[in-house]
Amino acid sequence: MMKTSVWMRIDLAVRRLTPLLMTLGLVVLSQVPMQLPGAMPISPAFALISVYFWGLHQPDLVPAPAVFAIGVFQDILAGLPIGLSAFVLLVIYGLVVSQRRYFFGKSFGVLWWGFATVVVVVGAMQWAAMSVLSAQFLPVMPIIVEQITTAALYPVVAYVFVLTHRSILREA
Amino acid sequence: MRHRPEHILRITAPLRGFAHRFAYVFLLAAALGILLLGKADPHIFQRARTTVTDMTAPVLDALSRPAVTVAHVIAEARELARLREENIILRAENERLLKWQNAARTLLAENRQLQELLGVAPTQDAKSVTARVIGDSGGAFVRSVLVNAGQRENVRKGNAALSGNGLLGRVAEVGDRSARVLLINDLNSRIPVVIERSRERAILAGDNSVSPRLLYLPITTSVQVGDRVVTSGHGGAFPVGLPVGVVTAISDEGVRVMPYADATNIEYVRLMDYGLDGILSDTDEDGMPLSETRRSSKRGRR
Numbered sequence: 001m002m003k004t005s006v007w008m009r010i011d012l013a014v015r016r017l018t019p020l021l022m023t024l025g026l027v028v029l030s031q032v033p034m035q036l037p038g039a040m041p042i043s044p045a046f047a048l049i050s051v052y053f054w055g056l057h058q059p060d061l062v063p064a065p066a067v068f069a070i071g072v073f074q075d076i077l078a079g080l081p082i083g084l085s086a087f088v089l090l091v092i093y094g095l096v097v098s099q100r101r102y103f104f105g106k107s108f109g110v111l112w113w114g115f116a117t118v119v120v121v122v123g124a125m126q127w128a129a130m131s132v133l134s135a136q137f138l139p140v141m142p143i144i145v146e147q148i149t150t151a152a153l154y155p156v157v158a159y160v161f162v163l164t165h166r167s168i169l170r171e172a
Numbered sequence: 173m174r175h176r177p178e179h180i181l182r183i184t185a186p187l188r189g190f191a192h193r194f195a196y197v198f199l200l201a202a203a204l205g206i207l208l209l210g211k212a213d214p215h216i217f218q219r220a221r222t223t224v225t226d227m228t229a230p231v232l233d234a235l236s237r238p239a240v241t242v243a244h245v246i247a248e249a250r251e252l253a254r255l256r257e258e259n260i261i262l263r264a265e266n267e268r269l270l271k272w273q274n275a276a277r278t279l280l281a282e283n284r285q286l287q288e289l290l291g292v293a294p295t296q297d298a299k300s301v302t303a304r305v306i307g308d309s310g311g312a313f314v315r316s317v318l319v320n321a322g323q324r325e326n327v328r329k330g331n332a333a334l335s336g337n338g339l340l341g342r343v344a345e346v347g348d349r350s351a352r353v354l355l356i357n358d359l360n361s362r363i364p365v366v367i368e369r370s371r372e373r374a375i376l377a378g379d380n381s382v383s384p385r386l387l388y389l390p391i392t393t394s395v396q397v398g399d400r401v402v403t404s405g406h407g408g409a410f411p412v413g414l415p416v417g418v419v420t421a422i423s424d425e426g427v428r429v430m431p432y433a434d435a436t437n438i439e440y441v442r443l444m445d446y447g448l449d450g451i452l453s454d455t456d457e458d459g460m461p462l463s464e465t466r467r468s469s470k471r472g473r474r
Contacts, residue, residue: 028228032235033308033317033438043309064192068199072206076224078309079316079352082217083207090200130313133211134359139381142312 015168019061020070022164023050026157027074045150047074048122049157051089052115055096056103057165067093081133088125092118111158116151123147222347225307225318229350232306233320240439298411299445301325303351305438315358315380316341319441322349330409332444338415338432339363339403340441351443355435356416357384364406365416367399376401376416376429382436383420386427395419401429411446 026046047070054062062070071086078085096118103114123143131138210217251258303325307318321327323346331343333353341361344354354361361378365386372393374386389395399419405412417431 028231029235031228031232031307031309031318032239033305064196064199068203071203073224076221077228077307077318079314080309081207082210082221083203083205087200087203087207090196090203094196094200126313129207133207136359136379138313138359139379142380146312 016061018164018168019050019054019161020066022161023047023062023070024073026050027070027077031077043078043146044153045119045122045146046153046157047071047085047089048092048119048150049115049154050161051093052096052118053158053161055093056100056111056114057161059093059097059100061168064090064093081130084126084129084133088122088129091125092122095121108155108158112151112154115154119147119151218345222322222345222350225345225350225352226322226347229306229318229320229322229347232318233304236304236306243437298447299326301327301443301445303327303441303443305441306350313359313380315355315361315378315435316344317353317355317438317441319351319353319443320349321443322347322351324349326445327351327443328445330448332410332414332446334414334442334444335433335438335440338417339410340431340433340435340438342409343443353441353443356431356433357382357435363410363416364404365401366404367393367395367419368402369396369399370394373404373406374401374427383417383428383430386419386429389427395422395427397422408448411448 023046026049030043030046051062051067051070067089068086071084071089072082074080074085075082103111123146127138127140127143206217301321303319303321305317306320309316309318319333327343327346329343329346333340333342339356341353341355341358343351345352355378356363356376357378357380359378359380361376361384363376364373365376366373370393372390372395374389376384377387378384386395386401397419401416401419403410403412403414403416415432417429419427420430421428
């Protein structure tokens with residue numbers, strides 16, 4: 001076996017960090033004010049897409065501590081109670097990683113369908129958690145709109161992740 | 173380290189699996205713990221919050237510029253399409269406003285004279301900072317925006333945030349170069365207001381919808397659709413008379429107010445420091461103590 005040089009190792013490390021860094025970048029991106037006149041303020045849950053995708057395809061690139069970090073980062077930036085997204089994302093991550101076998105080799109449609117299910121679960125969890133934390137029933141419409149947008153954006157973000165994944169695999 | 177890898181694997185694989193599972197459960201518990209801790213004491217993570225938002229602020233600042241440009245182009249295209257009719261409307265409005273300006277000038281002069289006669293203590297002038305909106309959480313559960321001004325620009329917690337036409341919210345967190353403005357339609361926003369016409373007091377409570385509700389109105393209220401709602405100055409968080417919104421709906425589920433400030437489309441906010449600390453001071457760890465001059469100025473405003 002060829003001895004790996006320091007540079008190759010650094011290169012590999014950077015590549016392996018790419019999914020995490022991309023996810024953090026997407027979380028920042030979701031906070032950029034879009035200001036479409038008259039449009040409802042929506043920020044799609046990119047972090048959820050990332051956790052689902054990497055949890056299914058290669059969990060070691062986005063391990064549980066990274067999921068935790070992504071969640072906390074999102075909570076802070078979005079002004080949510082710290083720990084909420086972290087908790088929800090970790091639950092989904094655990095769920096997805098444990099069901100990897102089922103999804104293995106399935107078509108993209110099935111994966112998307114799986115994601116849609118996840119989105120419903122997450123929406124319900126967040127709504128319930130926030131309602132409990134604020135001690136009142138919150139309007140459901142915003143979360144429904146947000147989750148539908150997230151589900152609709154899955155193919156786009158997943159495609160970018162697929163390209164990233166390929167480039168990492170090629171080198172690793 | 174490479175002898176008999178399969179042998180080592182046989183021992184370490186279950187161990188690693190266990191370690192992974194343990195780490196997972198630990199992180200899950202940690203997330204839940206942080207959530208409850210933050211609920212019990214919202215100030216516990218203040219430092220962490222402002223540090224992270226401060227670090228992200230320059231990135232968001234840069235990113236929000238092209239986004240704003242795109243929004244401008246779209247808005248401009250729309251405006252171009254209805255330029256003529258808008259012109260007619262604006263001309264009519266201008267005429268109406270000129271009359272009001274006249275009235276305001278007369279009233280201002282009269283007010284000044286009367287205040288002099290009565291010896292009303294002069295009100296402190298407000299200091300203001302204009303900041304750009306760089307982050308819009310837009311999440312389903314929070315109505316707040318990040319702005320690119322912080323302690324460096326003398327922004328303080330509790331400052332009133334105004335858009336061009338009304339109260340937008342108040343500063344809830346201040347970092348070094350960024351601050352978070354809690355909008356008036358956020359779930360956690362409670363603002364003492366008064367119905368301008370009837371002088372009835374109420375609390376304007378956000379519920380994350382576009383139009384917040386009026387709570388604690390007197391049972392015999394005479395509130396009508398179209399009434400103006402302004403801040404009452406109670407609690408000392410805001411000065412008296414900042415325009416908030418207009419009553420749009422009165423039904424069994426409550427009285428709804430449409431804010432003058434359009435929270436879905438804000439680019440710049442004015443952060444006003446009226447020198448009021450009010451009810452926020454006791455919760456603010458680094459807030460300055462309420463000085464005597466401020467107290468008297470507050471009394472004087474009424």
